[in-house]
Amino acid sequence: MSEDFFDVIVVGAGIIGASTAFYLKKQGVSNVLLLERNQIASGGTGKSAAIVRSYYSVPVMARLAKEAVNLFHNLEEEIGTNGGFNNTGFTVLVSPEWLDKAKEVISMNNKLGINSEFIPEREWENTLPWLNPEGVGAVVYEKDSGYADPVQTTEGFVKAFKNLGGVFKERTAVRELIRKGDSIDGVILESGKIFSEAVVNAAGPWSKFLAEGVELELPIVSVREQDSIWQFRTKKGMPNSPVANQIEATYMRPMGDGRWLLGRGYPKDYYECDPYNFKESGDEEFLDDLYKRCCERIPGLQGSKMINSYASLYDVTPDWIPFVGPRDGIRGYFDASGGSGHAFKTGPIFARELAEWITKDKVKDDFRQFSFDRIKNNQMFNQSFGGNRV
Ligand SMILES: Cc1cc2nc3c(=O)[nH]c(=O)nc-3n(C[C@H](O)[C@H](O)[C@H](O)COP(=O)(O)OP(=O)(O)OC[C@H]3O[C@@H](n4cnc5c(N)ncnc54)[C@H](O)[C@@H]3O)c2cc1C
Secondary structure (H helix, E strand, C coil), X not given: CCCCEEEEEEECCCHHHHXXXXXXXXXXXXXXXXXXXXCCCCCHHHHCCCEECCCCCXXXXXXHHHHHHHHHXXXXXXXXXXXCCECCCEEEEECHHHHHHHHHHHHHHHHCCCCEEECCHHHHHHHCCCCCCCCCCEEEEECCCEECCHHXXXXXXXXXXXXXXXXXXXXXXXXXXXXXXXXXXXXEECCEEEEEEEEEECCHHHHHHHHHHCCCCCCCEEEEEEEEEEECCCCCCCCCCCEEXXXXXXXXXXXXXXXXXXXXXXXXXXXXXXXXXXXXCCCHHHHHHHHHHHHHHCHHHCCCEEEEEEEEEEEECCCCCCEEEEECCEEEEEEEECCCCCHHHHHHHHHHHHHHHHHHCCCCHHHHHHCHHHCCCCCXXXXXXXXXXX
16 A cells, blocks of 8 residues: 555544544445544534434435434444443424424334334423423424434544554644546645545535635535533433423533533524634623523523533534535545534434445435535425524
8 A cells, every 4th residue: 555545535533534434444445544633523523412313304314313323322333332322312392383393203203213202291290390391382202312422432433444444644634635627636735745536525614625725615604503511400300311492492411420511502693703713612691591591491400500611613504414425527526514513413324325425336315415516406405494403
């Protein structure tokens, strides 16, 4: 193997790049190089709430999410670590305006084999003693879902990749891609050029700049996403699972030791920011508002103490669904970014199907729509709920 030629170079060791590199090796590609500018999971992946759920209204996303849940149940077998996966279940508090849509989603999800159901209202008092039920349209519960440790999961993929003979270099930034006519032929590092048959651009919010550097359009916008960790003192008990609350637009998930992660869900204001220079701490006003919203639905939270808050990035595409796959007319280039705030869980499944697309030039029919070409083909995804609640 020559040092400066690889079959595939993957740029970025977030969840998508790390798992793509792993699946390329698993599917038999000889020489794969994974490059990371900083450290494993140092982008949005490392700060992810890492909730692993299947409640999607877009059928292909529900299919991928179902496969993701299944993968997390079997992750240890696949990569040698369980990625800190906790199968706690997942609860959705449905707002009355989304009740009809929720019924459609559950019916579609059940047909795909997703284990989700409505908790009947008569059972709420007993099973959800923490809940203020006022204004709740329905409660959905997914038994097989939960949450994972995003760093452990991503490190697990890199380790498994290396065990299969993959080459990983951290603190190695790609300055530019190499383009010759309509072919992407490798990458330029500070130390020089490395050539390859194919390059996967999995650089998250920064993928846009790599693409634009070789005149490939990539309409991804970076927005801050704030999460916070709280110590609860409630005597009324807490949910057993992560909760997505559509009414006050919040989400939460356990962190262990009486601590919970709280964040704001869609709809809320999003402001474009510079991914090379953004405020990484939380905003006081945002946190006050978040706390009020959470206490409204879970009154026992009054008196909780905030331990930490931070902001990371969502890399958002125009329809809030990633760009994954090749593009017409460009040889040797594959998109794998634009997670839009919900691609931790599905990252490894996008990766598995992308690796098949790269190695066999074959892909499931419903997966083709993820290509960037959906823009020119007028095949953008239709969102039902808006934002990252696709
Ligand atoms: C606060 C927060 C909460 C979230 N909660 C959830 C959730 O509950 N469930 C869920 O499914 N999803 C969630 N998400 C979304 C999910 O975490 C992301 O969609 C996913 O992690 C994106 O992974 P990625 O690999 O595409 O990008 P990133 O994690 O951003 O990885 C890109 C990597 O590329 C590297 N890189 C960039 N430029 C270069 C270069 N030039 N050369 C080399 N390397 C480079 C970066 O350093 C980075 O490590 C959340 C996201 C955030 C921010």
